[in-house]
Amino acid sequence: MDVDGGEACRAECSEQPFDVAFAPATHVFAVGLINGDIEQWTHTENSCTKLDTLRGVHKKGETCRTLAYIDGGRTLLSGGADMAVVATDVATGTAVARLENAHNAPVNRLITLKENLIATGDDDGVIKIWDTRARSACGEHKPFVDFVSDMKYAGEDVNEIVISSGDGTLGCLNLTSNKMVGQCDNLEDE
Numbered sequence: 001m002d003v004d005g006g007e008a009c010r011a012e013c014s015e016q017p018f019d020v021a022f023a024p025a026t027h028v029f030a031v032g033l034i035n036g037d038i039e040q041w042t043h044t045e046n047s048c049t050k051l052d053t054l055r056g057v058h059k060k061g062e063t064c065r066t067l068a069y070i071d072g073g074r075t076l077l078s079g080g081a082d083m084a085v086v087a088t089d090v091a092t093g094t095a096v097a098r099l100e101n102a103h104n105a106p107v108n109r110l111i112t113l114k115e116n117l118i119a120t121g122d123d124d125g126v127i128k129i130w131d132t133r134a135r136s137a138c139g140e141h142k143p144f145v146d147f148v149s150d151m152k153y154a155g156e157d158v159n160e161i162v163i164s165s166g167d168g169t170l171g172c173l174n175l176t177s178n179k180m181v182g183q184c185d186n187l188e189d190e
Helices: none
Strands: 017-022 028-033 038-043 048-054 064-070 075-080 085-089 095-099 107-114 117-122 127-131 136-141 148-153 160-165 170-174 179-183
Touching (some): 028 075, 117 148
Parallel strands (some): 017 064, 064 107
Antiparallel strands (some): 038 048, 107 117, 117 127, 148 160
């Protein structure tokens, strides 16, 4: 995006984009598509170039809904409507780990917390904290009645995640105590 709000470059994806993640320290970004594929792009000040398309990361026809880079951009995590969380080696384009049925509902959000810790949220309002080394959930919470729409990590000083839901509520999960420390009242109307 230009300083004046004008277009600097445009990436025209082969299918409808669902999420985007930018690799740290490079000009590469990934786009999760509605058909389950992931496109990787590079950008300069005035052009975007598609590097490759990662096919079959998520089950055919199942949306790739959320993306996050880890390991300094060497690994791309993705979550999708197939309820899986997949780790893909960016250099080779091959899946290095796959958590089938990571959730009981489609994975809608995924964020990195610390070097070996991620959080995922699904369509049923469930949040899971994962240790990527053990490839297992080390915490699970269901504070919402609708999908997890977004999550933000407040940082190691606070060690909390602020979470929004499609039910119109915000919640705060403390990772040190592994408990929800607050949630606003449910709203009857959007």
